[in-house]
Amino acid sequence: MAVVKATINLQALKHNLSQVKKRAPQCKVMSVIKANAYGHGVLPVAKALSESDAYAVARFDEALFLRQQEVQKKIVILGGVYSREDFLVCIDQHFEPVLHTLEQIQCLFDTLQWLGSKGEQKSFDYWLKVDTGMHRLGLSADELNGLSHQYQTLTARFSPSGFMSHFACADEIDNKLNQVQNLKFLQQYESFSKVNNSDKLSLSMANSAAILSLPDAHYDWLRPGIMLYGVSPFAGRTGKDENLLPVMTLSSQLIAIKQLKQGDCIGYGASWCCPKAMTIGVIAIGYGDGYPRHAKAGTPVLIQGAEVPLVGRVSMDMITVDLSPLQAQEKTAQVGDNAILWGDGLPIEYVSHQADTIAYELLCQITPRVSFEYK
Ligand SMILES: Cc1ncc(COP(=O)(O)O)c(C=O)c1O
Missing domain, CATH: 2.40.37.10 (Lyase, Ornithine Decarboxylase; Chain A, domain 1)
Known part of the structure; x- marks a missing residue:
């Protein structure tokens, strides 16, 4: 018998997903299962979280692994992709990368145009990520502005299907940056959709901490990670305080x-x-x-x-x-x-x-x- 054991309670995982849905029944859920599902084992976790609307991973290789293992659900790649080769796989495998730099977006346009030149008019779902104050990934307001005008001249097949950003301090409930980021997110979305007539974009902003404490930031898609695994994102609290079970x-x-x-x-x-x-x-x-x-x-x-x-x-x-x-x-x-x-x-x-x-x-x-x- 193995001495050191990690016992993974898949029922607890399902319970925690139900807690996410209870907080915002109107929202869709992309369950974050990057880094081998936060160390829990990505395949059994993905299976147990089959009630999710999508899975989110950080990297292309993680998405590819899931598809190779016959996981059929929508997969969002939070870090996006960088080459034509990887975009082609994304199109083929129905991955939805999150594009956060102008270089990635240019590479996608080049790829779609290259396909078009071969008579393959493929449309493709992807997310745009904007920087609302975390200053890690995401387009700045100026970059987004410039891009909006470029989109105007392109056909619908180039438009993103989702618009997202990420909180820097959602685990600190009273941090003023939360409201600042949320407001910037809405402003950036409004100016982008005005230019592009794209009011059908899906919006996503909320990680676990925001799901639990910032209902104004729930929007269309939730992105729970740590709370699925039964852990509170807030200092000084435990999963039990949020009605979660340890996985x-x-x-x-x-x-x-x-x-x-x-x-x-x-x-x-x-x-x-x-x-x-x-x-x-x-x-x-x-x-x-x-x-x-x-x-x-x-x-x-x-x-x-x-x-x-x-x-x-x-x-x-x-x-x-x-x-x-x-x-x-x-x-x-x-x-x-x-x-x-x-x-x-x-x-x-x-x-x-x-x-x-x-x-x-x-x-x-x-x-x-x-x-x-x-x-
Ligand atoms: C973009 C993005 N969304 C959502 C999450 C999930 O965050 P959490 O585990 O705090 O819920 C992460 C995790 O780092 C992330 O990078």
């Missing part, structure tokens, strides 16, 4: 128990020393499995339903925990006991907070040594 439970086993004396120091660097005589448990998990090396002393681990704190440094294959909370509950730990690192009964947000990171990173960095089980 991944990472677990391992207790492989040794040691009685240490006051002053005995534990692990590499001998950096943590027992303040009194203590029972210490050794669990088979480490940064070689994706458990964060920077998790601080005190990070909770669940054994027999009790939270026991991490002590000493995280090493490649092991961590050490103080078992005294179990003794306080008159429970006795035994070698072979199951240990939950996050998931059922232990929100991943507690662990990411203790490791000075975000749950997104913990989920994505599980290594191939961990075996996955789907239920």
Whole structure:
């Protein structure tokens, strides 16, 4: 039996998708399953999320993999594509790339014209991304303006089918940039559609945080990622606070128990020393499995339903925990006991907070040594 296991609860995934829909029943949903579905395994996740209207991935290769595996649904490529060769595959496979630079748009026009010159008049669905204040991807207002006039002279087959942008701070509910970005989005859309008579464009702005806290930004298409996996996008909250269920439970086993004396120091660097005589448990998990090396002393681990704190440094294959909370509950730990690192009964947000990171990173960095089980 595999020692370190990521158990993926597909029913929880479906429940979380239903929570997305409950927040905005009028909207369509593109479920974000990039980066191997945030580390959960993209194929079983895609299957479990079949009630989505589309899937969204970051890269062309991710879209291609899904199609090669017979996933038939609409696939949006959030990072777009850059070459004629890839545009041709997009047209053929009905991928919808998001174009965010003038170079990408020019390459698409060249490709469609090249096809036209061979007598193949293909139309094609794609998204335009505008920069409303995140300053990462997206056309600036000036670039969009210039482009609007170019579109006027082109036929409908060149027009985008969707218009999107991305929030920089939606996870901070009161951040003023949220309203600024939302307003800019509407202004840019209005000026673009006025010039192009394209009031049928689909609009999309909302990631998980905006789905949960910015109903004005729901528009036509939602783009949930982290909330599908049962995690709250907001600092200081957990998935449970948003009515979400954890999808991944990472677990391992207790492989040794040691009685240490006051002053005995534990692990590499001998950096943590027992303040009194203590029972210490050794669990088979480490940064070689994706458990964060920077998790601080005190990070909770669940054994027999009790939270026991991490002590000493995280090493490649092991961590050490103080078992005294179990003794306080008159429970006795035994070698072979199951240990939950996050998931059922232990929100991943507690662990990411203790490791000075975000749950997104913990989920994505599980290594191939961990075996996955789907239920
Ligand atoms: C463009 C875009 N939309 C939506 C998402 C989903 O975001 P979240 O996981 O915060 O819901 C992402 C994720 O990074 C993204 O890049």
